[in-house]
Structure formats: structure tokens, C-alpha cells
Amino acid sequence: MTKAPTVYDVAAHAGVSIATVSRVLRRPDDVRPETRARVLDSVRSLGYVPSGAARGLAGRRHGVLGLFLPGHDGIDLPEPDWERVADASRIPLIDDREGRPAPPATTGTETANAAAAATANANANANANANANANATATDAPRSASNPANLYFDEVLRGAEVESWRRGFALMVAAGRGSSREVMLNDIAGRVDGLAVLAQTVPDDLLAHVSRRIPVVVLADSRPGDELDHVGVDNTAGMRALTDFVLGRDGGGRVRDVVYVAGPGDSPDEADRHRGFDEAVVAATAATAAATRQGHGPVRVRVERGDFSREGGRRAGEALVASPDPLPQAVVCANDQSALGVLDAFVAHGVDVPGRVAVTGFDGIEAGRFSTPRLTTVRQPMNDLGRVAVRTIVTRLTDPSAPPLRVTLPVEVLLRESCPAR
Amino acid sequence: MTKAPTVYDVAAHAGVSIATVSRVLRRPDDVRPETRARVLDSVRSLGYVPSGAARGLAGRRHGVLGLFLPGHDGIDLPEPDWERVADASRIPLIDDREGRPAPPATTGTETANAAAAATANANANANANANANANATATDAPRSASNPANLYFDEVLRGAEVESWRRGFALMVAAGRGSSREVMLNDIAGRVDGLAVLAQTVPDDLLAHVSRRIPVVVLADSRPGDELDHVGVDNTAGMRALTDFVLGRDGGGRVRDVVYVAGPGDSPDEADRHRGFDEAVVAATAATAAATRQGHGPVRVRVERGDFSREGGRRAGEALVASPDPLPQAVVCANDQSALGVLDAFVAHGVDVPGRVAVTGFDGIEAGRFSTPRLTTVRQPMNDLGRVAVRTIVTRLTDPSAPPLRVTLPVEVLLRESCPAR
């Protein structure tokens, strides 16, 4: 590692020119076998590893694709517990049996709190070195599946990684937000052949800027108006299908009183999903004539404004419970987090779900598979999002002049116990 | 995107030299504000993005860290369902209610089968376009948390990503195995300032080769003998602590008949864990005198050879059930997969766990949190593994001549229902 050997070193060592060294590495068949072997030997004994930078510069191709994610600002993973690292032999026993206190609930502040708790707890363990059976749930929870948004990224990342690998590209991942974002984005953009950017991560002008240099595909952002390639999921159709089901359009239309827990007003996802919800309601209302004949009235809709957070959902749920109005028959939420919050509130007040009221989400996060009751939702194909993104870039790379691509990935409605069976 | 502008273009446009352009980007304070503004304007209007390759070449620093993972050979994720992509409005309703058929069990072949099933199923949906309620569990399962090994990587990846981000590095991820491995590794090694490699991924000589160019840290590999930095987890202490608990050393030593389901013989993890197990057994046996006084005999140990797979565990479990010998009081498995397989076998034969026999695993994979009964295990700090790896590289970067680092991360014993409470 003193001074990395270069083509020149290898060439000298093997008694050939640098061009030959390069050939041996790039097109081995263009070199006489003996020469090749000699060069390869030199490579070996010198410990030569070609410089990717030089290669990229000379060859104007990197063999690398980029994925840009939102920064991890709020994440605040607990630090590795250095006290324990110092003495790894102290193994805590953690009681993770059922019946332990429910995991904390908020999203934003929760993480920080949990992290703090974990640290405190770990220190307690380290210092006291007693009470090995201490309930360390706080340590347990936050280390793994705490922040669902992350799981989302994880899946996209994984999909992109797999597909890149298949296509013979390496994947460069970067994250940024705030001021670090612009720097990072430029940095990464200068080192890759194409870039996938998760929506809401980067302002439009920056994207436009970067896309003048390399192909950029935008993930999960329905906003139109740019010339970039887009890969998204069908929020509208998904929510429409789910709402259709909830309203029981093909089941007799028995549900006529429903609440929509919305997301933040500036979210394209919220807009699309809300539209899908409205479409389903309109359709159901149009069917009112028929429904009325069966003894049902028009669909009554109320909207609670949420913010995609579990806490926001909980507030909405509390509001519904506290309201003088009777509970609706169903609460359709703009995302899973909100829905879980609503469930929290209902559970806290002993509201029977789905007996008294149905609750649905959107996203398909893991937590919804393990809530009580398990959450009916629409699952997004996160993995495919990453994979198709990579494909799109590769396609674009081969045909830079093709018109902008707009891929919409299908979603699936997942029926689980938070909705009554039919 | 026609022809990416360079420093020269910007310099010309702004009426300055290329050095000034470079300065504006690297050390803005060294440039007179007016000049800076002028250059920045040119950058903007030209759509200039500096070439990372050229920068890396000239500056001999990439600002990128590498993470090398095992290839995804066996993974075989189902392809995105292109039929449905073409018509995203067809939204399938999937019945994911409890009581659906148990997920398939094997690890290796399972994935492929499930994928095939998913495809078949999806096509069926597409063609028939009826029977929206078709049980599509096959589609459901494999898309998400199918392969636990992946979750493992995901967490490491995530940890590395977060930490890299904090340190101002981008992270380059590559995977390889077989022949693609060498190429990929060299490729990535030439583009990063330091590299973390997951154990068992790369043969030692290749690692040695690469490490002559950049710092390399090896993850989760206890093999000694090289001069590289290592970050691992304390397999031995973890298994010892767990086995201590199982044998009830501090609970009266009531368990005297135990089976160890081993992993593959060439795995360092298996070796370390096995050692921990043996240590605990020896300790318990040493305590026999005391135990005997309480009416207990020496510890009886049997070993079943597994292979870290669920199927291997199942076979071991079947063997135990079929054996003329009585069931042991506890089955300690070298990893979670094996333990889940043992559970499968026991459940299939109506063996009461933990009533009749206790079962434990090692790793802390998600599936163990949701098995029946939930699995007592040792959790590895995957996330920290990634994070500490990055820290280690950064440390090494600042002091290349420091002696090789050996970090061992602590583990935690997670007590869950597959072991009797005490």
C-alpha cells in the first residue's frame, strides 16, 4: 500500500509497453498468450489494481450506476455501544418474551427517544453489570425495524443493487439532504453513468442540472412536467381498488359512512391516492340508485388531515372517537403509518376493529403484517421500483434520444384482518 | 447531455482560467466574490458537473468507500411482472388473512420454486382476469422477507451507508461470486478509498492483492493470520452465554441432555459457536459434583451435523424424533435457520416446544421473531457491523501504519418462548 503500482510499473516489470498491459486487461484475446501470461504474472507479483478513476477518465465510462436517497438526518441510529465493544464478553440476557411493553409509538421523536433509552440502558448494564435479566426492550426494538421509511429505502436499494449486479454495474449509493445534498449529488453524478433519484429528495432545478450530464430516472414521483424518465407506482388505481373493496361495491354496498385520513397536502402520493379514493366514492355514489333500492343511502365521506406519521394517525383516530358524530364504518388512510396510528387510538378506546369499524392503509410496510389486527393495505413493489429504475437507466444509456419513459408499476391490495371478511 | 462541459468550457465562458474554476468549486474562499459569482453562473448555465473520475485521478482521493457482498446468485428474485406493468390498472386483491397456507420452508430451492409459482400465478391473473380473490400467497411471500441471508446484508449495508454518509463518503456497493467476483472486486477497489468485505466472499489471495492498494476491512470472519483489519461479532461468548442459560447453570442445572445442531465444518462461525457451546458444557460438567449432590448427572451431549439451512435443521429434527433415543431436553442450533428447521420438524410431530424440549438459534433473524414458538437466540449487531466497518476504514485511512485492528462486537442473548421461562 506504499505506492500503488501503475500500468507503467507492470509494463516495465513485464518488459512490454503500457498499451499491452491495458490490452491484457481489457481484451485479452488481442494479446499473444505468452505475453499475456507474462503480464498477468507481473500484475500478480506487483499487486496491481487498475485505477478506476483513470479508467473512467480515459474510457468515459464508469461501469457504475448511482442511487440517491434522502439523507438520514432524523434517523439517529443508536451509536454502537462502545463500552461493551471494549469488553465483548459481557453478554446481556434480554427478556424478549411476549407480553413485554408495547413498542413506543411516535415516529419522529420516538426514534431519538428510543435511542437515548437504549444508550442509557446499555450503560446501565455496563456499569452495574448486574441484573442480567433486565428488561431491555428499549435496546431491542430500535436497533432493528424501527423506522419504516428506512425499510422502504432498503428494499429499493436492494432491488437496485441486485439489478445492477446483473447488468454488470456496481452501484453507488449516496444520501443527502439540506446543504450536503447538492454537494453529494454533484459528487455522485460525476462518477456514475446514470442516476436514480428517490422523489422528494432533490429540487427540480438540481435534477435538471445533473440530467444534462447523465441520464436521471426519478422514482416514485408522479409530478409531470420534466423530460426525465420516471418509475412510479399506481397510487391512484391502488387506492381506488382498495376503496372499492371497502365500500363493498361488489359486495352490496353496505358501507356508506367512511373517513379518509389524508397525508400532507404537498405530497404527490397523497394527491394521487386521494384521487383514487374519490373516484371510488364517486363510483359508489353513482351506484346509489341501485343501492337505495337495496335500502342503502349515499356514501357519506369525512376527511381527517394526517401527515403520514403514526402520531398523526393516532390524533385522527382520537378525534373520531371523541367526536359527537358516530364512528364511521370504515377509515381509509393515506398510508400505513397513519392507519397504524388510527388502530392505536381505536385499541386504546376499545373500539372493535374490524367489527365496529374497518381500517386500511397504503404501502405494505412490515409493521402492518404484525399489528393487531393485521392491516389491510396496498403493497407497493419497492423491490421492483429499484430494479426497474436500473433497467430504465440501462435502457436510456443505450438509446439516449428515446422519448422520456414513464413506467407505472402495479400494486396489490392485501386483504387482512383489519377489514371484515366477505 | 450532448457533450458534457468541462472546466475548460466553464473557464472560457466565465473568462477565467481553469484553475480558478477548480478553486471556486474546491475552496471558494480563495476567490474574489465577483469572480466566484461569474464562474458559478457559468457553471449553472452550462450545466457543468465536475467529473469524479478526473477529480479522483488528479486528487488521488475518491471520497468513496466500498462494500463488497456475496453475489446474489441463488437469490433469483421474481422478475417484475411485465404483463401487469403494461396495464397497471388491473389491481389484484390478495387474501393475506391468517390461516392461509404456511409459507414454504426450504431455503435454497424454495426461492426458485416460489418465484416460479409467483410468475405462474401472475400470468394466470393476467390472462384470466377473473377470480381476483385468488389466493396469491405465493406472490406475496417471496417478494418480501423470503431470504433471511439478504436481510442480514441489508442491515450491514444500511449501517455502512449511514456511517459513510456521516463521514462524508459515498458508498459503493458491489457483489460478486464465482468469476464475476474477481473482476468486480478489482473494479470497485480501483474506485474507492477503502473497502469492507463480507467474510467468505473473497479468497484470501485476492484480498491480499487488493489490500496492497487500499485499506481493506474484513467483516464477520474470525480467521486470523492476515494483516487486515477485522470487525467481527463475539460468536463464542454469545453461544457460551446462551448455552449457559439453556443448561440452567445459574438455575440449578436441570438440563443434562442436550443436542447441538452444528453448521458446516468449514465455517469459522460454526467453529466459534461450537467452541462456545463446548465451553459451556465443560463448565456445566465441571459443576457436576455440585449438581450430582442435587440429584443431577453429568451433561450428555449429542451433535447433529447441519448446514445452516432450514432444511438441514429439519432433517436434524426429524432424526431426533425418529431416533430410538429419547428426545433431549434442549436443542442448541448453530444458527436460526437450523433452529427454525428443527422447530418445523418438532411441530410436524407434535413435539411440545418448549414444554418437552427447548430449542435455540443464533443470529437474530426476523423470522425467529414470528415463529411459533418465538425463537430464543443470540442477536448479532448487523447494523453496527456495517457502521464499525466504515469507522475502521476511516481510522485506517488517517493512520495507515497502525497495527491491524481487531474489533469484536458484543452480541445479545434474546430470550423468547422456545425456551422455558425460569
Added chain:
DNA sequence: CTGAAAGCGCTAACAA
């Protein structure tokens, strides 16, 4: 089949 030489785009002395 092999070698010579011209860049690729940028950074970092060193001058001015």
C-alpha cells in the same frame, strides 16, 4: 501482435 503518443478533465504547486 505490439508500441508510441495523444488525450480524458481535474488538482496542485509554482509564478505572476
Added chain:
DNA sequence: TTGTTAGCGCTTTCAG
């Protein structure tokens, strides 16, 4: 404060 000028290590014609 700004400009000039070497490289950084490799790929790639174009000759030989």
C-alpha cells in the same frame, strides 16, 4: 487573487 503548467493512470487510435 489569478494564471500556467505539470502530471494523475489509463484507453485508444495509428503505425509498425
